[in-house]
Amino acid sequence: MRFLILTKKRFLTVLCCLLTGALAVLIGIQGVAAITASATKRLIPIYCVKTAEKKIAISFDAAWGNEQTQTLIDILNKYHVKTTFFVVGAWVDKYPESVKALTNAGHEVCNHSNTHPHMPKLAHTEMMAQLTDCNNKIKSVTGISPLLFRPPYGDYNNALMEAAKSANMYAIQWDVDSLDWRNPTPKEIVQRVTTSVKPGSIVLFHNGAMNTPTALPAIIENLQGQGYAIVPVSQLIYKDNYTVNNAGMQLKN
Secondary structure, rough: HHHHHHHHHHHHHHHHHHHHHHHHHHHHHHHHHHHHHHOOOOOOEEEEEOOOOEEEEEEEEOOOOOOOOHHHHHHHHHOOOOOOOOOHHHHHHOOHHHHHHHHHOOOOOEEEOOOOHHHHOOHHHHHHHHHHHHHHHHHHHHHHOEEOOOOHHOOHHHHHHHHHHHOEEEOOOOOOOOOOOHOHHHHHHHHHHHHHOOOOEEEEOOOOOOHHHHHHHHHHHHHOOOEEEEEHHHHHOOOOEEEEEOEEEEEOO
C-alpha cells in the first residue's frame, strides 16, 4: 500500500509541475504576441475628424506649377474662405512671392516635404531632413513654422509617422479626393466633392489642376448652402487628447 500511495503522490506532483509549466509557457507566448502586436501597430495619419459641428477643411497641394495660385487666392477671398496649402520646399524656392501672398490672404502654408520623394523609402535622417528643410524654407518666408505635414503621394509608414511626431507635427491626409489632377470636367469635380463631404471632412485639391479654378466657386457655394463652415485644417483637427481609428478618423478622447 505504501508503494501505491507514493506513486500516486509522485504522479500528482509531476502532473502539477507539467500543468504549471504549460501555463507559464502559454502566458509567455501571449506576452510576446502582445508585445509584437503593439510594436507593429499601424500608425495612421488624420484623414478626417469626428465632429458634431458642420465644418470641413479644404486643402491644396502645391508641388510644381504656379499658374493658378493667385486665381485660387482671389476665388477664396471672394467667398471669405481660408484654407491650407501644403507646399514643397522646392516650390517655396521657386515661388516665394506666392507663399507670401497665401499667408497675406490668411491661408496657412504647411509642409509637403522638401523635394516630394516617396518618403517611406528614405532613412530616418533623410526623412527628418525633408521635414526640417521644408519647415525652415516656409518659416523664412512667412515667419511661421508649419504645424501640419502631408506625405507626398499620400505615401507613409510607421517610420515616417514617428519622424513627423518627433518634429512636433500632425500628419494629414484626406477623405475626399477631388481627383482634379486627372483633369475631369469642372462639373465632375463639383459633383464628386459636394456629394462626398461630411462633417469633419478634409478635401484634397491641387493648385496646378487645370479645372479646379472653374469648379471651386460652385463647390464653395454648394457647401456653404448646405450650412458647412470651411476652415483651415489646423482649425478642424484636435491638437491633443485624441486618438485616430483604423479608418483614419480623429476622435476626441
